[in-house]
Amino acid sequence: MTSEEFSNEVVKLLQQMNNNIEKLNSKLDSLIGLQESVKDLLIPEKKISYEGLPLDVATLLSLPDHLRKTALALTEVGEATATDISQKTGRVRAAESDYLNQLVTKGYVKKKRKSHDVYFYIEAK
Amino acid sequence: MPKSIVIHSYKGGTGKTSISANIAALYAKNGKNVCLLDYDFRAPSMQVLFKPDVHNTLNDFLEEKCEINDAIKDVSSKYQLKGHLYVGFADASTESMKDMMTKDRNWEMKALHRTLSGKNKLYNELDIDFLIFDTSPGVSYSSINALVSSDFIIVVSKMDDFDMAGTKEMIHGIYSSLGRKTGLLLNRIPTEQFPLGAGQKELENAMGKKFNLPFLGIIPCYCDVQVNGGKYLFVVEQPKHPFCQALSEVINRMEKHLEKT
Numbered sequence: 001m002t003s004e005e006f007s008n009e010v011v012k013l014l015q016q017m018n019n020n021i022e023k024l025n026s027k028l029d030s031l032i033g034l035q036e037s038v039k040d041l042l043i044p045e046k047k048i049s050y051e052g053l054p055l056d057v058a059t060l061l062s063l064p065d066h067l068r069k070t071a072l073a074l075t076e077v078g079e080a081t082a083t084d085i086s087q088k089t090g091r092v093r094a095a096e097s098d099y100l101n102q103l104v105t106k107g108y109v110k111k112k113r114k115s116h117d118v119y120f121y122i123e124a125k
Numbered sequence: 126m127p128k129s130i131v132i133h134s135y136k137g138g139t140g141k142t143s144i145s146a147n148i149a150a151l152y153a154k155n156g157k158n159v160c161l162l163d164y165d166f167r168a169p170s171m172q173v174l175f176k177p178d179v180h181n182t183l184n185d186f187l188e189e190k191c192e193i194n195d196a197i198k199d200v201s202s203k204y205q206l207k208g209h210l211y212v213g214f215a216d217a218s219t220e221s222m223k224d225m226m227t228k229d230r231n232w233e234m235k236a237l238h239r240t241l242s243g244k245n246k247l248y249n250e251l252d253i254d255f256l257i258f259d260t261s262p263g264v265s266y267s268s269i270n271a272l273v274s275s276d277f278i279i280v281v282s283k284m285d286d287f288d289m290a291g292t293k294e295m296i297h298g299i300y301s302s303l304g305r306k307t308g309l310l311l312n313r314i315p316t317e318q319f320p321l322g323a324g325q326k327e328l329e330n331a332m333g334k335k336f337n338l339p340f341l342g343i344i345p346c347y348c349d350v351q352v353n354g355g356k357y358l359f360v361v362e363q364p365k366h367p368f369c370q371a372l373s374e375v376i377n378r379m380e381k382h383l384e385k386t
Contacts, residue, residue, distance in 0.1 A: 056234040057269040061302055069304065075273065076241060124235045 055108040055122050070099040074109065079121040127248045128383055129256040131275040135291030137262040139281040140312040140344075142170045143354035145259040147372055151360045153201055153210035157254040160197060160247050162213040164271045165261045166225045169215035173355045175200055182216040184225070186243060187236045193243035194250065204361045211251065225267075233266040240274050263291075264299065272299065277383055278307040279341060279375070284314050289335075296336060308341040308379055309333075316345045341378045344371045 001009075053059060060071055073088040074080055080088075082097035089096065100120045103109040111120045132145040142165070149161040162183060163171040177198050186196040197211040204210065216222075228236075247253045258271040272278060278300055282292040292309075300307045311332065314321070319328060325343060333340045350359060350368050360369045 054231045054234040056230045057237060057266060057273060058230065058233075060273070061269070061299070065302075068302065072273065072304065075237065078238070078241075122234075122238070124231070124238060 053107065054124075055103075059108065067099055067102060070096055071103055071108065074100070074103075074120060074122060079119050081117050081119055085120070127253050127256065128277065129244060129258070129275045130277045130279060130379070131258045131260060131268075131271045132279045132281060133260045133268060133272065133295075134262050134281040134288070135295050136283075136288045137168075139262070139283055139288065140350075140354075141165075141262070141281055142174075142259050143350060143359075144279070144281060144310070144312065144372065144375075145257050146171065146174055147358060147360045147369065148376060149210060149212075149255070149257045150204065150206065150358045151369070151372055151376065152255050152257075153204075153206040153208040154360060156207040158209045158211075158252050159255045159257060160211040160213065160251070160253050161257045161259065162197075162271075163215040164258045164267045166215045166267050167222060167261045167265065169217040169222075170355070171212055171259065172214050172217050174358070175212050175214070177212070177214055180214065182221075183213045184216040184221055186213070187239050189239070193246050197247075204358060206361075208254070209251070211247075211253075228266070233270065236266070237270045237273060240270050244274055264295075269299070272303055272305060275305055277379060278305050279310050279379065280307055280338075281310050281312050284311060284319060293336060296338060306339075306382055306385075308339045308382060309336050310341040310375060311343045313346040313351075314343055321345060339378070339382050342371055342375045344368060 055071060055075065060068055060075070063071055069089050069091075070085060073085050077084065077088065082093050082100055085100065086093040086096040100109060100111070104111055104120070108122070109120050110123050111118055113119075130148075132141045132148075134141055145161060149159045152159045161171070163169050164183070166184065175198075177200075180198055181191045181196045183196050185191045186193050193213070197213040199209055199211050201208065201210045244256055247256060258275065260268040260271050262268075280292055280296070280300065282288045296307065309332065321328075321343060328343065329340050345367070347366075347368050350366075353359075359366050360372065363369065
């Protein structure tokens with residue numbers, strides 16, 4: 001095989017590789033698009049906005065029992081760490097931390113860092 | 126340790142106002158420092174009984190126009206009570222009652238936090254032993270705000286089916302959801318149909334089972350309490366009246382439940 005023939009063979013292989021990569025890219029784009037549309041269908045709760053709903057007594061009464069207990073304890077003390085709330089409810093700190101963060105995700109409770117501690121609080125709007 | 130007590134009922138006309146005012150006065154008579162708050166903003170009544178001078182109201186306190194100490198009045202000297210009896214009045218003008226109907230959820234949430242901070246201020250600054258809320262019947266924001274602020278709920282019911290069915294629903298739907306200790310008090314019982322005496326224990330057991338709650342007592346229907354309940358405090362003017370003796374027993378039973386942790 002002459003050097004010219006060798007070069008042509010290499011260019012041909014590179015072109016095949018480029019075509020294959022473009023096909024793969026196109027398939028990946030389709031998959032990503034499909035995944036996005038399916039995600040929207042499968043997780044509709046992500047689109048629900050809790051923004052604007054205050055943690056008033058109507059909200060408190062509508063919460064599931066485990067979150068209500070945490071929310072009531074926080075309502076009574078105003079501002080607290082997960083440890084403070086666990087002392088008030090008698091449940092373990094890790095559980096209270098989880099419940100407090102669920103209340104943050106729902107938009108009822110806010111949190112802030114003070115030194116090494118995370119404090120949860122209810123903001124009156 | 127100070128305690129907060131709410132007197133509540135499903136329907137109106139169960140005698141909440143007379144019961145809360147007389148329990149408050151009874152505690153003060155026994156040397157306790159008590160604060161009685163009229164949280165029935167839909168139909169304020171305490172001003173009829175205590176006839177206060179012009180004064181800041183609890184509406185002003187919730188609107189952040191004054192502090193809780195400025196919205197209560199010490200009436201103990203008027204009744205020669207051993208302890209202090211402070212009373213906070215709701216604004217009884219129709220303008221104010223209409224205004225309370227227009228409040229939104231954010232305002233009600235602030236009112237809840239204001240109630241809780243006011244409670245702590247009363248405990249810390251006035252050395253209050255008992256904070257007593259009189260409330261609107263049924264499910265209203267001000268009543269539930271008071272319930273959330275309480276250590277013990279006295280639910281008052283009459284012996285009619287409407288009241289008892291509603292009371293049962295509230296026990297499951299509201300009181301237990303809030304995790305508050307609750308006791309049942311039957312008031313205005315027609316003794317012709319439900320003779321007390323020997324039959325009282327049997328009735329108490331039946332009601333205890335029906336509602337699955339601690340039973341605080343049965344108070345017969347006294348016409349004079351209904352007629353004069355807004356004129357004077359029975360525990361002051363007629364301390365030997367069976368209504369007052371029944372309330373003493375209610376207090377004893379409630380305290381036993383409050384002591385339990």
